[in-house]
Amino acid sequence: xxxxxxxxxxDEPELAGILRDYLVQADMYVEILNDGNNAVxxxxxxxxxxxxxxxxxxxxxxxxICRQVRAxxxxxxxxxxxxxxxxxxxxGLELGADDYLCKPFSPRELVARIKAVLRRTQGTMPIGQExxxxxxLALDAERWTATMNGTVLDxxxxxxxxxxxxxQRPGRVFSRxxxxxxxxxDDSDVFDRTIDSHIKNIRRKIKTVAxxxxxxxxxxxxxxxxxx
Ligand code: CA
Numbered sequence: 001x002x003x004x005x006x007x008x009x010x011d012e013p014e015l016a017g018i019l020r021d022y023l024v025q026a027d028m029y030v031e032i033l034n035d036g037n038n039a040v041x042x043x044x045x046x047x048x049x050x051x052x053x054x055x056x057x058x059x060x061x062x063x064x065i066c067r068q069v070r071a072x073x074x075x076x077x078x079x080x081x082x083x084x085x086x087x088x089x090x091x092g093l094e095l096g097a098d099d100y101l102c103k104p105f106s107p108r109e110l111v112a113r114i115k116a117v118l119r120r121t122q123g124t125m126p127i128g129q130e131x132x133x134x135x136x137l138a139l140d141a142e143r144w145t146a147t148m149n150g151t152v153l154d155x156x157x158x159x160x161x162x163x164x165x166x167x168q169r170p171g172r173v174f175s176r177x178x179x180x181x182x183x184x185x186d187d188s189d190v191f192d193r194t195i196d197s198h199i200k201n202i203r204r205k206i207k208t209v210a211x212x213x214x215x216x217x218x219x220x221x222x223x224x225x226x227x228x
Contacts, residue, residue, distance in 0.1 A: 003027055003028055003029045004028050004029065004049040004050065004114075004118060005028070005029045005030075005031070005048045005049050005050075006023055006028050006029065006030050006031070006048060006049065006050050006051075006052060006114065007030075007031050007033060007039075007042070007043060007046075007048040007050075007051045007052070008020065008023070008030060008031070008032050008033070008051075008052045009033040009035075009036065009039050009051065009052065009053045009054055009057065009062065009065065010032065010033075010034070010052070010054045010080070011034055011035055011054065011056075011057050011058055012054075013034070016032045016034070018107055019032075019052070019107055019110060020032055021107075022107035022108070022110070022111055023107075023110075023111065023114070026111045026114075026115075028114070031048070035057055035058045035059040035060075036057040036058065036059035036060030036061055036062065036064070036065055037059035037060060039053075039057075039059075039060065039065050040060070040065050040068045040069055043065075043069050043073065043075060044069065044072055044073055047073075047075065048075060049075075049076070049118065049122075050075065050076045050077070050078065050114055050117060050118060050121075051069070051075055051076070051077045051078070052078045052080065052110065052114070053065060053066060053077055053078065053079050053080065053097075054079075054080045054081075055079060055080065055081045055082070055086070055090070056081075056082060062079060062080075063090075063093070063095060066079060066095045066096065066097055067095055067096075070095065070096035074121075076098045076117045076118065076121045077096070077097045077098055078097065078098060078099045078100070078101060078110075078113055078114065078117060079095070079097040079099075079100050079101070080100075080101050080102075080103055080105070081100065081101075081102055081103065082102075082103045083102070084102045084220060084221035084222070085221065087100045087102060087173075087175075087219075087221060087222045088175050088177075088221070088222060091173075091174075091175045091178060091222070091223075098117045098120075098121065098172065099113050099116075099117050099171065099172070099173060100173055100219075100222070101113060102220075102221070113171075116170070116171040116227070117171060119171070120169070120170055120171050120172070131167055131168065131170045131226070131228065132167060132170075132215070132226075132228050133228075134228045135148075135210075135213055135215040135227075135228035136148055136149040136150075136210065136213070137167070137206070137215060137228060139160075139163065139164055139167050141164060144157065144160050145160075146160060146163060148206055148209040148210050148213075149209060149210055151209045153202075153205045153206065153209060154205055155201075155202065155205060156201075158183070158184070158198060159198050159201055159202050159205075161183040161184065162179060162183045162195065162198045162199065162202065163202050163226075164183070165178075165179050165182045165183050166179070166216065166224060166225060166226035167226050169226075170225075170226050170227065170228060171225060171226070171227060172225060172226075173219050173222055173223060173224070173225045174223050174224060174225065175222055175223040176195040176196070176223050176224075178223070179195050179223065179224065180195060195223075195224075199216060199218075199224055202216065203216060215227055215228040
């Protein structure tokens with residue numbers, strides 16, 4: 001197996017060094033880019049397998065880099081920001097990043113996110129495996145039924161619609177507003193906060209069948225993702 005090549009665009013030398021050590025330990029090949037200058041050119045020319053990109057950079061900033069790269073390439077991008085409040089705004093800008101991390105994050109968390117994004121984008125799930133297989137969850141979008149380890153979950157129509165949005169793109173973080181728009185495109189009566197109660201109900205119903213499993217990840221200050 002060839003090692004994944006990861007570009008880390010990060011101007012704080014100490015953090016960059018720590019990340020490099022962790023990613024190398026996780027058997028990845030790492031290049032650190034210390035500023036935003038030439039980053040777009042290098043990413044497009046050298047085609048890494050994934051880019052970890054800080055938003056605040058000297059030279060060209062991370063958002064500009066993300067936009068310019070995305071205009072020409074589908075390389076997976078994980079954006080780092082120092083402010084959790086900013087993530088919702090970044091999601092709204094539809095920059096096309098694949099995941100978002102808020103500083104400070106643990107290097108271990110970054111490794112896990114990189115692996116999840118690569119699994120999703122490279123289609124390296126084992127052959128025949130579908131989203132949800134890892135946790136025993138299956139959704140049938142035609143019959144509007146969800147099963148956990150073969151047992152039908154008693155979800156309402158709305159709960160099913162919310163779960164389906166997350167389920168279809170494992171690992172991807174969705175804001176409440178995005179879930180709302182995607183799950184209920186024609187329904188203007190549903191408000192943001194109801195997403196939280198739908199998620200709570202979905203979790204409770206999954207727990208009755210599989211007490212140890214919670215495949216839905218809460219992303220503090222942002223929203224939710226499905227890991228499985
Ligand atoms: Ca920075």
